[in-house]
Amino acid sequence: MSIQYHIYIANIEEREDIVDFFNHEWKRAQTLNDQDLFDYYYVDRDKLNFVVAKRDGEIAGACGFVRNDSKDIGLSNLLVRKGEDPVLVFRILNFLEEEGFSLYCVNITKEVMGIYRFYGYEVGKLKHYYKLFDRKEYKVATIGKKEMHHSDTNWYSVIRFSTEHIFREKVKDNIFNYQRPKKSCEYVIKRYYRFPYPLYTYQVWGIEREKDYISTIFVTREQCVGGQKILRMVDIIGSEEEMEGIGRFFENLGRDNGYEYIDCLCYGIKDEILKKLGFVCCEDDINIIPDRLDPLEKCNAEINFFNGNMPDFRAFRADGDNDRPNIWSDK
DSSP states (O other), X not given: OOOOOEEEEEEGGGHHHHHHHHHHHTOOOHHHHSHHHHHHHHEETTEEEEEEEEETTEEEEEXXXXXXXSSEEEEEEEEEOTTSOTTHHHHHHHHHHHTTOEEEEEEEOHHHHHHHHHTTOEEEEOEEEEEEOOOSOOSSSBOSSOOOOOXXXXXXXXXXXXXXXXXXXXXXXXXXXXXXXXXOHHHHIIIIISOSOTTSOEEEEEEEEETTEEEEEEEEXXXXXXXXXXXXXXXXXXXXXXXXXXHHHHHHHHHHHTEEEEEEEEESSOHHHHHXXXXXXXXXXXXXXXXXXXXXXXXXXXXXXXXXSOTTBOEETTSTTOSSOSOOOOO
């Protein structure tokens, strides 16, 4: 006889119980114990973006999720209590699918990749690309082979949307139809204009293929590490083909701002597009381009994902609950 669980979307009043469950059964995760981040990711009016599984009135398992479009969600913090029925993980996934959600998760551990593969999901890892600029000394990257590739293409204009008002005015909804998980104007505004940590300031750019027609959005974030600056391209939305035509933009951006490099962690973007812009894949050489910068960890990234069978799937550094501070304190 199988164990009976009550599985449902949590109410706002269950917030402390969920946090206590994770703190006791796992660790004090930042997204759960930092009040600003919890509110940002998980509070949805009188509900929480959390599925809870209870047995005998106590939490036996829980899973947070971050909304992209209304039905595409990134899983965050899936945990089942020790000693519970191992199939509870699958029952939680089943519940979400029966609720009509399409699932993915960026930054899963190697140990759980087999679980999602067994469930029938696609699993893989993001590719890490970087574009190196000429510096006398590299403090963030470790460069064993200094190799720079230039691109001078200048086919399209690049516009910065400095405010969410300008973004709303310039960008049409059809730009969000190219890929899954599906994003939206509201998603971009919440994710990049209203992120709760001021030190994580994003720049939202648009490629103007024709006058007043934005075909592509990409998002960057500058970061200073030990007095050196780097730039992270954390999201690309829309038609990626036009990226090939803005090589000079990236050359000027790197030179004018004194960046060591520009990097991009992604999956689903054609390899040749980024290479034509002068980006190199970390898998192809001996250089170290760190992913964790606060604090700095001198190693190449390995960020795994699962895709719950969404077509045209793309994943980026800022998807789900990623690209956020790793240093925090209780409030």
